[in-house]
Amino acid sequence: MTGAxxxxxxxxxxxxxxxxxxxxxxxxxxxLTVRSDRLIxxxxxxxxxRKWHYAVLASLQDLGPGSQAELSGRTGIxxxxxxxxxxxxxEHDLVERAPDPGDRRRNIITISALGRRRLRxxxxxxxxxxxxxxxxxxxxxxDQLVQLLIRLLDHHTGTADPA
Numbered sequence: 001m002t003g004a005x006x007x008x009x010x011x012x013x014x015x016x017x018x019x020x021x022x023x024x025x026x027x028x029x030x031x032l033t034v035r036s037d038r039l040i041x042x043x044x045x046x047x048x049x050r051k052w053h054y055a056v057l058a059s060l061q062d063l064g065p066g067s068q069a070e071l072s073g074r075t076g077i078x079x080x081x082x083x084x085x086x087x088x089x090x091e092h093d094l095v096e097r098a099p100d101p102g103d104r105r106r107n108i109i110t111i112s113a114l115g116r117r118r119l120r121x122x123x124x125x126x127x128x129x130x131x132x133x134x135x136x137x138x139x140x141x142x143d144q145l146v147q148l149l150i151r152l153l154d155h156h157t158g159t160a161d162p163a
Contacts (some may be wrong), residue, residue: 035133036133039129039132039133040126040129040133043125043126043128043129044122044125044126044129047121047122047125049118049122049125050085050088052075052077052081052085053085053088053089053094053122054119054122054126055075055076055077056071056075056077056082056085056086056089056095056109057089057094057095057111057115057116057118057119057122058119059071059074059075060095060109060110060111060115061111061115061116061119065108065109065110065111066108066109067100067106067107067108067109068082068083068086068106068107068109069106071086071109086109089115092114092118093112093114093115094111094112094114094115094118095109095110095111095112095115096109096110096111096112097109098110
């Protein structure tokens, strides 16, 4: 994104962006992603967390224990980055590692009681940040937007329900 694209409207309030650009869904999604990432990253940093911490804790809570490779697949975190994320979570006693009884070369990661409490706190933080991000939308519009985004993502990742 160039500086001109990210710029605020000029004095007088008229947008500088041509209408044909403002109507491009891909461009709108890209620009909103930048703003959303900034809001979420800064908000989580205020409580000494990162979005990957949340992703791993949520995966463990919702889908159960898993290996590093399984967690990587569930969360979209590269395997090489997962080690660092798990180390950070383990340093704060938010996850527990135990040898896999079926394969002693790998560990099974489990969310700890402290990790469950931390996840609930992060849920509350993220709820507030999402309220800020989606402030101009009604609750029904928020739900509709999320459903549409899920549909688009599922279509493009091949994870859509065959129903």
